Amino acid sequence: RRHGTDREDARRTGLGRGRRVAAREPLRPSAMSSSDPPPAAESKPGSGKSLLTKTNLILAGVHGFAAGVGLLEQYLTKTYGQGVSALQVGPLGVPKAYLGVIVVNILASNILLMNFAFWVVGARRKYGDKASKDGDEFADQRYKWPKLYAEGFDENARKFNCHQRAHQQALETYPSFIVFSAIGGITAPVVTTLSGVLYFVGRYSFSYHYTTFGPDKRYDGSGMNIWTSLLLAAGCSLATGLRIAGVV
Secondary structure, three states: OHHHHHHHHHHHHHHHHHHHHHHHOOOOHHHOOOOOOOOOOOOOOOHHHHHHHHHHHHHHHHHHHHHHHHHHHHHHHHHHOOOOHHHOEOOOOOEOOHHHHHHHHHHHHHHHHHHHHHHHHHHHHHHHHHHHHOOOOOHHHHHOOOOOOOOOOOHHHHHHHHHHHHHHHHHHHHHHHHHHHHHHOOOOHHHHHHHHHHHHHHHHHHHHHHHHHOHHHOOOOOOOHHHHHHHHHHHHHHHHHHHHOOOO
């Protein structure tokens, strides 16, 4: 009887150990429920580089097309523009139509960006005061200089940050646009001035929709023209470089 009791105790002890081991062991794939999500697929090595290569090829093609537009203006000016006074070379060695580049691409765009800065100043004061009235005891620290963006996720912070981001986004590409315009206008002043008009309209639309409706609506209206104008000015700049190098 005693031996039988010992065997029964050993059997129970073994079952207890088995349960404890099973509890510690993770489920094997075969034991997973059908409702469990499948394991995440591993990204293939080099997939990021492949996407970057494709993006660069697309950008190169777009710049090449824009340069072709600038070269087309050079050809048309040389072939049919001899009697057009605005296309003739002025006293400083650049076409008289370069005035359009100065007025539209440089002066008008600069005035536009200055207005965006005033928008930010007004939004900083407006939403900072509103946050104070709403009981935010740290409104001064969150909204006043030198803070670039307001911390937090409340509506006042979100609206102010939309104003600030719209202005900052404009500043990120503005130097490139000015340089491209100044160079491209030497040999393709008409197309370069057209890029300035697109930039003015697109940049205002982008900032208006960003500050009024939020980031999801920033490209509504004519917002995409901020990139069209930049690429067009860059293409004209490349066309000028080709002309200087004697390639065309």
